[in-house]
Amino acid sequence: xxxxxxxxxxxxxxxxxxxxxxxxxxxxxxxxxxxxxxxxxxxxxxxxxxxxxxxxxxxxxxxxxxxxxxxxxxxxxxxxxxxxxxxxxxxxxxxxxxxxxxxxxxxxxxxxxxxxxxxxxxxxxxxxxxxxxxxxxxxxxxxxxxxxxxxxxxxxxxxxxxxxxxxxx
Numbered sequence: 001x002x003x004x005x006x007x008x009x010x011x012x013x014x015x016x017x018x019x020x021x022x023x024x025x026x027x028x029x030x031x032x033x034x035x036x037x038x039x040x041x042x043x044x045x046x047x048x049x050x051x052x053x054x055x056x057x058x059x060x061x062x063x064x065x066x067x068x069x070x071x072x073x074x075x076x077x078x079x080x081x082x083x084x085x086x087x088x089x090x091x092x093x094x095x096x097x098x099x100x101x102x103x104x105x106x107x108x109x110x111x112x113x114x115x116x117x118x119x120x121x122x123x124x125x126x127x128x129x130x131x132x133x134x135x136x137x138x139x140x141x142x143x144x145x146x147x148x149x150x151x152x153x154x155x156x157x158x159x160x161x162x163x164x165x166x167x168x169x
Contacts, residue, residue, distance in 0.1 A: 001033045001041065009042060009057050010087050012064050021084045021128065028126035032094035035122075036107075044097060045104055046090070050167045059162055060090055066158040067151075074150075081151045084128065085135030089155050092119025092136070116142045 006026045007013055016022045033041055045052055046059030064086030071077040092115030098107040109118065120137040124130070131151070137143060138152040139159050148156060 001030055001039065003030065006030065010061065010064075012061065012068070012083055012087060015068075016080050016083050018080050018084075021080055021132070024123065024126050024128035024132070025084055025087050028088050028091050028123045028128060029094075031126055032091045032119075032122050036094035036098070038094055041094065044093065044099075046093075047163060047166070048097065048104060048106065049163075052166050054166060056090060056093055059166075060087060062162050063089060063155065063158045066161065067154045070154050070158070071151075074154075077150050077154065078131075081131055081135070081149075082154060084132050085139075085151055085155045086158070088119065088123050088128070088132065089136055089139045089159060090115055090119065091122055092116060095122070114140070114142065116140045 003026045006029045013022050013025055038044070042055060042057050044056040046054050046056045064083060067082045067086045068079070071079050071082040095118040096107060096110030096115040097104050116137050116139060120133050123133045123136050131149065134149060135152045135155050138146055138148045139155045143152065143156060
């Protein structure tokens with residue numbers, strides 16, 4: 001994996017004004033892929049909780065685009081944070097999951113910590129700011145114990161909208 005491949009998989013990166021955020025998103029995905037042993041990330045399922053043909057890339061882009069639409073209506077959110085948070089909210093799944101043959105399963109690390117926790121660490125290590133790390137940490141049930149930022153609230157709900165639709169599809 002390289003930066004060019006990440007930009008192709010996640011074209012929303014180009015909508016971010018901050019070069020620091022764009023670079024951090026790319027670095028977070030590359031770090032996660034390397035650490036998780038992934039040569040490609042475009043076939044990873046977005047969830048192991050229900051049967052799906054949708055990939056992690058599909059889900060990440062859907063959540064990001066839904067969140068961007070909400071931020072356009074609200075107008076009091078930081079769009080760069082919405083896009084960045086959407087694009088890395090599930091980056092920890094590259095550590096939570098592993099592939100054995102054609103099957104995907106929870107990794108040894110994934111049994112210890114879920115992707116919001118590992119993703120939080122990855123995005124900070126990649127140089128992204130705490131505001132983005134907060135979105136990652138707070139986007140799932142782990143965030144129910146903290147006060148979510150506006151951007152984290154949006155990503156959280158878009159993530160569950162996408163999951164709930166898929167679960168009942």
